[in-house]
Amino acid sequence: VKSLLLRVPLRWFDANPLGRVLTRIAGDMWKVDDQLMAYFGIVLGSSARLLFTAGMLLYTAPVAFLFVPVIYVPFLVYVAWPNQEAQREMERKKMQCLSKVFSHFNQTMAGAPIIRAFKQQGAFIGENLRHINMYGRRRLVSYSAFQWMKLRLQLLGFALFTITTLGPLLGLAVRGPRATPLSGEELRGNATLFGLSLQYAMDLRDLIGGFLFFIILFEI
Structure with missing residues (x-):
């Protein structure tokens, strides 16, 4: 950082006050020392949980798992990744x-x-309030954009949840009324797998949303 600051032109210091430079350097050093490894661990943990949940969903509800790429891949390609670029830029603007x-x-x-000698307290207070107002606006825009993406992700999760719910019913319909009745153990086993499939379908939605959120924080 020091070598970069020594190579920048002098007009850069005119456009960036010393307090802003020190705040940015202190914030970056704090992120590298404290937050970087924490976010890295969270991303790795979320990835492992995401793979485990997808595997369990494949085991408990194979039919519903087939719809996961159909539902989430277009969302990730056409919505999440473009929104991630915008979200990252909004987070940077907010920090600025x-x-x-x-x-x-x-x-x-x-x-x-x-300032007190020239009685300019009101001007400086007004300037400070303008900076705080601008920061609040940036934060509101960033939060609203992320919540909008999260809402769409929840709607996709609801679609996967519906498919997971209808899967066993479709299986019973395929068996037909003349099929051999299931035994008590088979019914209990199917009920257990059905409950697990619903739980993992909801977990998959939450894990994808959390994974995208921490990826954004990790890259800022």
Whole structure:
């Protein structure tokens, strides 16, 4: 970081105040030291749980598992990945606005005697409120965009849940009324697999949403 700062042109420091630079460096160092490995572990754990859940869904409800690529692959290709680029950019814009808040506050505290001497407290308070308002807007846009993607993901999960629910009913319909009745153990086994398939179908929806969210945080 130090070598990069020494090579940038001087006009870059005119456009980026010292407080903003220090805030960004401190934030990046904190993410590398503290959050990077945590997010990396969460992404790996989510990936392992996602594979395990998909495997269990394949075992408990093979028919429903066949619809997973049909439902989720178009969503990931045409919705999630383009939205991920936009979400990443919105998160960066939000952090830039937050950096402006801290930078302006740092400059205000450093020049507090001069500000009070010229009676410019109102102007600096108004400027600080404008920075806070801009940060709030960026945060609202980022949160709304992620919730909109999450809502669509939940609708797809509801479709998978419906297919998982209708799978056993379709199986009974295929057997027909003249088929040999199932024994008690077979009924209990089918009921257990049916309950597990519903649980794993819901878990698969939540895991995909969490996986996308932590991928965005990991790349910021």
